[in-house]
Amino acid sequence: MAGKIISKFFDIDGGNTIDVYERHGGYQSIRRVLKKMAPGQVTDEVLKSNLRGLGGAGFPAGRKWSFIPKDSPKPKFLVVNADESEPGTFKDRYIMDRYTHGLFEGIMIASYAIGANKAFIYIRGEYVRQAENLVEQIKCAYDRGYLGKRIFGTNFNLDLVVHRGAGAYICGEETALLESLEGKKGWPRMKPPFPAIEGAFKCPTIVNNVETIAYVPTILQEGGEWFSELGSERNGGLKLYGVSGHVKKPGVYELPMGTSLREIIYEHAGGLQDGRKLKAVVPGGSSAPVLTADEIDVKMDYDSLAKIGSMLGSAGVIVMDDTTDIVRALYVVTRFYHHESCGQCTPCREGTGWAERILKRILDGNGRSVDIDNLLNIAGNIMGNTICPLGDAAALPLKSYLTKFRADFEAAVSDRNGVGKVADEPVSLLN
Amino acid sequence: MSKVAFSQESLSEFERIVAQYPERRAAMLPTLYLAEKEFGHISPEVEVYVGELLQVPAIKVREVLTFYTLFASKPRGKLHFQVCRGISCDLRGCTKIIEHLQEKLNLNSEETSADLAYTLSEVECLGACETAPMMQLNDDYHGDLTTETVDLILDEKK
Numbered sequence: 001m002a003g004k005i006i007s008k009f010f011d012i013d014g015g016n017t018i019d020v021y022e023r024h025g026g027y028q029s030i031r032r033v034l035k036k037m038a039p040g041q042v043t044d045e046v047l048k049s050n051l052r053g054l055g056g057a058g059f060p061a062g063r064k065w066s067f068i069p070k071d072s073p074k075p076k077f078l079v080v081n082a083d084e085s086e087p088g089t090f091k092d093r094y095i096m097d098r099y100t101h102g103l104f105e106g107i108m109i110a111s112y113a114i115g116a117n118k119a120f121i122y123i124r125g126e127y128v129r130q131a132e133n134l135v136e137q138i139k140c141a142y143d144r145g146y147l148g149k150r151i152f153g154t155n156f157n158l159d160l161v162v163h164r165g166a167g168a169y170i171c172g173e174e175t176a177l178l179e180s181l182e183g184k185k186g187w188p189r190m191k192p193p194f195p196a197i198e199g200a201f202k203c204p205t206i207v208n209n210v211e212t213i214a215y216v217p218t219i220l221q222e223g224g225e226w227f228s229e230l231g232s233e234r235n236g237g238l239k240l241y242g243v244s245g246h247v248k249k250p251g252v253y254e255l256p257m258g259t260s261l262r263e264i265i266y267e268h269a270g271g272l273q274d275g276r277k278l279k280a281v282v283p284g285g286s287s288a289p290v291l292t293a294d295e296i297d298v299k300m301d302y303d304s305l306a307k308i309g310s311m312l313g314s315a316g317v318i319v320m321d322d323t324t325d326i327v328r329a330l331y332v333v334t335r336f337y338h339h340e341s342c343g344q345c346t347p348c349r350e351g352t353g354w355a356e357r358i359l360k361r362i363l364d365g366n367g368r369s370v371d372i373d374n375l376l377n378i379a380g381n382i383m384g385n386t387i388c389p390l391g392d393a394a395a396l397p398l399k400s401y402l403t404k405f406r407a408d409f410e411a412a413v414s415d416r417n418g419v420g421k422v423a424d425e426p427v428s429l430l431n
Numbered sequence: 432m433s434k435v436a437f438s439q440e441s442l443s444e445f446e447r448i449v450a451q452y453p454e455r456r457a458a459m460l461p462t463l464y465l466a467e468k469e470f471g472h473i474s475p476e477v478e479v480y481v482g483e484l485l486q487v488p489a490i491k492v493r494e495v496l497t498f499y500t501l502f503a504s505k506p507r508g509k510l511h512f513q514v515c516r517g518i519s520c521d522l523r524g525c526t527k528i529i530e531h532l533q534e535k536l537n538l539n540s541e542e543t544s545a546d547l548a549y550t551l552s553e554v555e556c557l558g559a560c561e562t563a564p565m566m567q568l569n570d571d572y573h574g575d576l577t578t579e580t581v582d583l584i585l586d587e588k589k
């Protein structure tokens with residue numbers, strides 16, 4: 001059993017304060033880095049650690065940092081993505097509440113590595129208490145001279161600003177986030193240019209998830225190789241898995257990358273309520289393709305889940321037992337993506353709306369057998385045809401629920417529906 | 432000139448905020464939060480004022496205001512109940528909580544009571560799914576809700 005890195009602070013009283021953090025070895029890593037390492041060496045160490053971006057896409061963190069142009073005279077920015085709005089995801093909230101200075105130390109090291117003197121934490125607007133804690137603890141760090149000018153007596157300067165979002169899931173997407181940071185509505189940008197080349201305020205910018213950054217101090221303290229070996233192949237380290245839904249002990253569990261989904265559900269999250277059977281699991285936030293009960297012997301890491309056609313995403317595990325109405329589950333998830341579509345691309349804006357309305361109609365007992373294929377069609381037309389991945393995030397659940405649980409949908413359209421069986425004649429998609 | 436203006440205190444807070452960004456306009460969201468705190472909600476006059484402060488056309492303020500869900504462009508109740516309707520909360524019975532609050536507050540979702548005591552909203556995942564079903568009441572999260580604990584919270588806040 002590997003130890004814990006971040007979550008060991010979750011149970012410590014005052015784990016969010018500077019004193020407690022330092023008493024447990026905090027702010028040693030940044031001291032060493034600033035005195036002994038060149039920025040490029042820091043990036044190399046992170047590369048070696050196989051630390052993947054833990055916000056959902058799993059892009060190797062060190063590789064991303066290495067894209068920052070070295071010769072650009074423009075200021076560079078680090079932006080920490082604390083928008084955390086993917087349904088089923090709540091790990092970053094724990095980090096901000098209870099590993100506050102660990103996050104700051106990671107921000108300092110990452111900023112040093114990429115040459116940034118200004119960092120932003122973009123936090124979802126609903127996290128009012130979390131933002132208050134960050135602001136208060138940032139003040140403490142300034143008071144000690146850990147932020148600001150000439151940090152630890154070196155030439156390194158860093159300012160850290162908390163920027164609150166205002167209720168828009170799409171602002172978790174990195175380019176929408178940058179638009180929002182610039183004071184605009186959160187419409188994703190076309191890529192390229194990627195943020196590392198042209199990000200916030202047209203300057204080179206690294207956007208990383210809270211959890212990604214929070215592992216950085218330990219990596220620099222213990223070494224990249226050490227961290228890498230804690231996880232599975234090409235997926236370094238430990239990871240915070242959030243478990244919600246029909247389990248006895250919902251919560252956040254820090255375990256090695258590649259821990260099996262079965263172990264997470266049955267050993268750590270306490271298994272299902274007595275007498276219930278597993279029906280379905282969403283392994284990585286609501287946009288990850290659903291898994292059936294037979295598919296849970298999978299390693300929870302980016303590559304293993306991709307291999308079976310799903311994704312680790314935010315590692316927010318949503319467990320559904322045999323009492324779950326799978327049609328309703330898909331309706332709730334689809335309603336979310338429709339609500340959160342920014343409206344820029346027609347397939348996403350219209351497709352999510354059609355899908356929501358059709359699913360609602362099925363739920364209301366007016367489904368038709370053609371609805372199932374129509375929904376699959378809509379999903380197919382969204383996939384790959386949009387500016388940002390929100391479109392895919394809506395299409396993937398549609399495809400996977402409808403395919404893997406087709407019998408449930410067929411029962412729903414015939415059971416609940418007076419006319420379901422004659423639905424081979426043309427019917428309007430929308431009413 | 433706009434018809435409203437910040438207090439001296441908010442104005443210096445505004446200056447402090449603006450200084451944190453390389454561009455003035457980037458202070459849009461924090462300024463709207465500040466305005467909402469000062470004026471209660473963001474009326475068209477406030478939009479114009481915020482535009483003047485940030486040196487952008489008022490329409491740019493409107494664009495932002497209508498894009499994000501958290502800003503109030505109409506008065507909201509003193510107690511704002513935002514019940515999560517996300518998937519994890521749905522699996523653990525948020526529908527019952529929503530119906531219970533609708534009955535108790537005598538409101539439909541997305542309505543505000545005439546005396547401005549209550550607003551009831553259904554919202555998307557609030558990032559606290561391990562405590563499902565849950566809601567946000569003004570700035571605070573309340574989790575593991577049952578109809579009984581909702582009643583207790585209501586009694587306490589009334």
Ligand SMILES: Cc1cc2nc3c(=O)[nH]c(=O)nc-3n(C[C@H](O)[C@H](O)[C@H](O)COP(=O)(O)O)c2cc1C
Pocket residue numbers: 052053054055056057058059061081082083084085086169170171172173174175207208209210212213388389390393
């Ligand atoms: C619709 C959408 C929502 C996203 N929401 C978040 C989020 O809430 N938090 C996050 O860290 N990344 C989110 N991402 C991923 C970001 O775009 C980006 O990949 C990530 O912040 C990069 O950090 P990482 O490499 O450390 O994971 C989202 C992506 C999409 C397409």
Ligand code: SF4
Pocket residue numbers: 170187188340341342343344345346348349386387388389390391392
């Ligand atoms: S895919 Fe959807 S959310 Fe993304 S840019 Fe297009 S319309 Fe907006």
Ligand code: FES
Pocket residue numbers: 087088089515516517518519520521555556557558559560561563565
């Ligand atoms: S689904 Fe309700 S808090 Fe996440």
